[in-house]
Amino acid sequence: MEVVKEAKTMQDISESLRRTGKIITLVPTMGVLHQGHLKLMEEAKNAGDILVISIFVNPTQFGPNEDYERYPRAFENDKKLAEGIGVDYIFYPSVEEMYPKNFSTYVTVEEYSKKLCGKSRPTHFRGVTTIVAKLFNIIKPHKAFFGWKDAQQLIIIKKMVKDLNMDVEVIGIEIIREPDGLALSSRNEYLSKEERKQALSLSSSLRGVKELVINGVVDTAIIKRRIVDELMLMNLIKIDYVEIVVMTNLDPINQIKEDTLIAIAVWIGKTRLIDNIIIRKEDLPK
Amino acid sequence: MEVVKEAKTMQDISESLRRTGKIITLVPTMGVLHQGHLKLMEEAKNAGDILVISIFVNPTQFGPNEDYERYPRAFENDKKLAEGIGVDYIFYPSVEEMYPKNFSTYVTVEEYSKKLCGKSRPTHFRGVTTIVAKLFNIIKPHKAFFGWKDAQQLIIIKKMVKDLNMDVEVIGIEIIREPDGLALSSRNEYLSKEERKQALSLSSSLRGVKELVINGVVDTAIIKRRIVDELMLMNLIKIDYVEIVVMTNLDPINQIKEDTLIAIAVWIGKTRLIDNIIIRKEDLPK
Numbered sequence: 001m002e003v004v005k006e007a008k009t010m011q012d013i014s015e016s017l018r019r020t021g022k023i024i025t026l027v028p029t030m031g032v033l034h035q036g037h038l039k040l041m042e043e044a045k046n047a048g049d050i051l052v053i054s055i056f057v058n059p060t061q062f063g064p065n066e067d068y069e070r071y072p073r074a075f076e077n078d079k080k081l082a083e084g085i086g087v088d089y090i091f092y093p094s095v096e097e098m099y100p101k102n103f104s105t106y107v108t109v110e111e112y113s114k115k116l117c118g119k120s121r122p123t124h125f126r127g128v129t130t131i132v133a134k135l136f137n138i139i140k141p142h143k144a145f146f147g148w149k150d151a152q153q154l155i156i157i158k159k160m161v162k163d164l165n166m167d168v169e170v171i172g173i174e175i176i177r178e179p180d181g182l183a184l185s186s187r188n189e190y191l192s193k194e195e196r197k198q199a200l201s202l203s204s205s206l207r208g209v210k211e212l213v214i215n216g217v218v219d220t221a222i223i224k225r226r227i228v229d230e231l232m233l234m235n236l237i238k239i240d241y242v243e244i245v246v247m248t249n250l251d252p253i254n255q256i257k258e259d260t261l262i263a264i265a266v267w268i269g270k271t272r273l274i275d276n277i278i279i280r281k282e283d284l285p286k
Numbered sequence: 287m288e289v290v291k292e293a294k295t296m297q298d299i300s301e302s303l304r305r306t307g308k309i310i311t312l313v314p315t316m317g318v319l320h321q322g323h324l325k326l327m328e329e330a331k332n333a334g335d336i337l338v339i340s341i342f343v344n345p346t347q348f349g350p351n352e353d354y355e356r357y358p359r360a361f362e363n364d365k366k367l368a369e370g371i372g373v374d375y376i377f378y379p380s381v382e383e384m385y386p387k388n389f390s391t392y393v394t395v396e397e398y399s400k401k402l403c404g405k406s407r408p409t410h411f412r413g414v415t416t417i418v419a420k421l422f423n424i425i426k427p428h429k430a431f432f433g434w435k436d437a438q439q440l441i442i443i444k445k446m447v448k449d450l451n452m453d454v455e456v457i458g459i460e461i462i463r464e465p466d467g468l469a470l471s472s473r474n475e476y477l478s479k480e481e482r483k484q485a486l487s488l489s490s491s492l493r494g495v496k497e498l499v500i501n502g503v504v505d506t507a508i509i510k511r512r513i514v515d516e517l518m519l520m521n522l523i524k525i526d527y528v529e530i531v532v533m534t535n536l537d538p539i540n541q542i543k544e545d546t547l548i549a550i551a552v553w554i555g556k557t558r559l560i561d562n563i564i565i566r567k568e569d570l571p572k
Contacts, residue, residue: 007451015453019305102535104398105415105449109391129391130450137451163391164416165293165423167301249388 001083003090007098007138010091014052014140023048026141028132031055032072033081036176036184040145041085043173052139053082054091056098060106061127067270072189091139098134107133109156109163115250116152116263117274120240128153129160136168143169147176149183151261151276155247175276177203183275190271198234202264202275205230209262210277216285218256220244231266240265240272247278258284287369289376293384293424296377300338300426309334312427314418317341318358319367322462322470326431327371329459338425339368340377342384346392347413353556358475377425384420393419395442395449401536402438402529402549403560414439415446422454429455433462435469437547437562441533461562463489469561476557484520488550488561491516495548496563502571504542506530517552526551526558533564544570 004010017024025048027040037053045051055078062068075092082090106126112118113125136144146154154172161170176184181203182196191199205227212223227242245252247259258281265274290296303310311334313326323339331337341364348354361378368376392412398404399411422430432440440458447456462470467489468482477485491513498509513528531538533545544567551560 011451011453019307021305103449105393105395105446107391107393107419107450111390133393134449134451137453140453160391163389163420164393165297165420167297167423167426 001087003092005093007093011138017050018140022050024050024052024141026139026144027053028135029053029055030057031078032074032186033078034184036147036149038085039176040147040173041087044145045086047143050088052089052091053087054135056093058127058131059095060130061124063121063123072186106130107160109159112156112159112250116241116243117265125156129156132157136166141168143171145171145173148172149175151263155250187271195236195268198236199268199273201231201234202273206262206275206277213256213279213283220254220256236268238267240267287373289378291379293379297424303336304426308336310336310338310427312425312430313339314421315339315341316343317364318360318472319364320470322433322435324371325462326433326459327373330431331372333429336374338375338377339373340421342379344413344417345381346416347410349407349409358472392416393446395445398442398445398536402527403551406526411442415442418443422452427454429457431457431459434458435461437549441536473557473559481522481554484522485554485559487517487520488559492548492561492563499542499565499569506540506542513550522554524553526553
């Protein structure tokens with residue numbers, strides 16, 4: 001396994017690998033690797049010849065009052081975990097390498113970036129699409145793997161790839177959860193014991209409404225109300241949004257149909273958590 | 287020579303060519319090829335193994351009241367000219383192929399896009415960088431050739447390539463002029479006989495100030511005044527701007543130094559024309 005810090009070096013390695021016919025797979029991360037990342041890495045390992053992961057806490061996707069500074073870092077441990085999976089290259093650039101002085105170019109998926117999380121994080125997705133575009137140009141992957149945990153991010157990245165004709169297959173991997181239901185996230189580290197307990201209401205309310213849908217309730221106002229009621233029982237939780245939207249364009253809908261995204265964002269103390277479920281055709285009443 | 291209309295087909299061709307080690311060069315155009323384009327194509331032909339040109343009148347770089355509809359098209363003649371130069375592929379997509387319904391993603395070089403032409407054409411460069419990013423992803427060139435005629439465009443594309451780590455070498459080719467000095471442009475077709483005559487004041491005023499610089503005048507206020515005075519003698523000309531800026535970042539300066547761009551944009555009747563000169567180190571008084 002090789003750690004590469006310079007973009008140009010990584011690009012030359014990737015270009016040479018492509019020339020020899022190797023299939024490059026990529027898992028972009030912000031480090032502090034957990035089971036969710038490891039699952040992405042395993043899937044990516046099986047889908048190609050050369051597995052690259054990137055570890056970069058991307059400043060442009062954090063707002064001015066967000067947790068960029070205190071976002072956890074754990075490179076030495078990440079390296080061991082990556083080695084264990086059989087990662088071939090870790091691309092691990094500095095902030096100056098990725099955003100030199102006078103950096104000016106951004107990629108934006110308009111409209112999509114203003115919805116859901118975009119309402120309270122107006123520059124977040126611009127930062128995500130810009131760094132992912134850069135990583136794709138540097139690492140030149142054939143396939144890139146992202147988690148459905150960040151559903152809006154994945155939908156926006158797929159849209160960017162399609163609109164800009166990027167020659168990358170974007171693959172979504174389902175959410176990995178703790179045994180008690182909490183979706184894995186590097187930000188779970190921030191939670192106190194009591195906060196963590198209350199955070200379970202995100203996954204439990206989503207499980208609850210999935211049951212409702214299976215049993216024939218498809219009115220989104222009812223489902224939304226049910227989630228909000230459950231979250232409001234938790235005194236440490238402040239709801240950012242509960243939204244029920246079409247997966248392809250993130251537009252809200254009145255009746256659940258196939259490929260509907262039910263997404264939640266809340267504040268628990270100083271920590272912002274998100275979770276979601278997707279309703280597929282097979283979940284709907286016949 | 288092959289004409290390719292589908293993005294995916296072109297991308298597959300280019301990927302295969304890269305795999306065999308061929309060097310792909312690209313000249314993006316909006317068609318109606320003139321000597322300026324042919325010069326770019328000749329340079330590109332000599333710089334690689336496979337020459338691709340694109341012909342696409344890009345709607346996103348035209349403003350709502352600009353000349354998108356009446357912009358000239360001449361595909362059959364362009365094809366003959368391309369054949370003569372030894373072009374290998376013409377990428378010639380439809381508008382629907384490049385901008386399908388619900389297209390949402392844009393690449394923007396902020397700041398740079400608001401200066402000079404960006405003041406009167408606020409969405410122009412966003413359209414240019416978006417289409418060039420798409421063409422680079424589809425055609426995967428090693429080298430791409432642009433004319434210095436569109437100096438701000440070239441500077442912005444170079445900046446985009448650097449910021450987004452695109453693996454493309456961007457090469458600028460000097461302006462080609464008519465014997466009487468008029469810079470070649472597809473828009474020259476719009477000019478009446480009298481308008482064309484007055485249009486010569488662009489190149490002649492630029493030649494005049496180059497003489498001034500060579501003779502030691504480096505105060506940009508004086509140089510600007512000299513150009514404005516000459517243009518104002520022409521009753522059909524309305525000045526959009528005369529600007530003297532640093533090439534690397536398009537910031538205005540008070541004293542001419544090496545790599546200074548002197549750029550003009552005017553309206554002559556309904557036609558907008560631009561021209562420029564670059565002051566290099568060797569032009570400056572010792």
